[in-house]
Amino acid sequence: MTTPSSQVAKLSLALIFVLASLSAVSATDHIVGANRGWNPGINYTLWANNQTFYVGDLISFRYLKNQYNVFEVNQTGYDNCTTDGAIGNWTKGKDFITLNKAKRYYFICGNGQCFNGMKVSVLVHPLPPPPASAVAAEHSSTPSSAAPMLFFVGSWFSLLTSSSALVWFGFGWI
Numbered sequence: 653m654t655t656p657s658s659q660v661a662k663l664s665l666a667l668i669f670v671l672a673s674l675s676a677v678s679a680t681d682h683i684v685g686a687n688r689g690w691n692p693g694i695n696y697t698l699w700a701n702n703q704t705f706y707v708g709d710l711i712s713f714r715y716l717k718n719q720y721n722v723f724e725v726n727q728t729g730y731d732n733c734t735t736d737g738a739i740g741n742w743t744k745g746k747d748f749i750t751l752n753k754a755k756r757y758y759f760i761c762g763n764g765q766c767f768n769g770m771k772v773s774v775l776v777h778p779l780p781p782p783p784a785s786a787v788a789a790e791h792s793s794t795p796s797s798a799a800p801m802l803f804f805v806g807s808w809f810s811l812l813t814s815s816s817a818l819v820w821f822g823f824g825w826i
């Protein structure tokens with residue numbers, strides 16, 4: 653038999669998870685070439701131009717690991733299909749690369765297939781600013797160093813801080 657206090661505890665925990673998930677920002681995994689993967693003869697410029705990349709997103713390469721690879725290079729390496737001075741090298745066949753800076757990234761296949769079109773350049777943008785309503789709420793709230801504020805509404809208590817919200821249920825169960 654479930655007691656009222658255990659039901660409240662379970663509901664409180666579920667609410668905490670919901671609130672945490674609402675504030676989470678998720679990254680996008682951009683699969684190079686979509687369902688065609690990382691292979692010769694695909695227009696990766698067209699693919700990249702139909703994507704919007706943000707800091708924190710992933711770019712993933714799917715390919716046959718015994719035939720192809722991925723090198724991150726500078727613009728000269730990209731333009732000339734050379735791996736001299738490569739910044740990174742991946743060979744697993746299912747490679748996930750975090751785009752952690754706002755800049756242009758250059759990737760090529762290092763086994764000669766770059767000359768057959770296996771190269772892609774992506775421009776990574778900074779994260780967009782939060783919506784205006786979130787900015788206004790942040791500016792109108794108390795500083796994060798302030799003590800949490802306790803509100804009393806009937807028999808319900810809500811403990812609110814500037815960064816998260818927890819709900820405490822008192823005097824009975826729902």
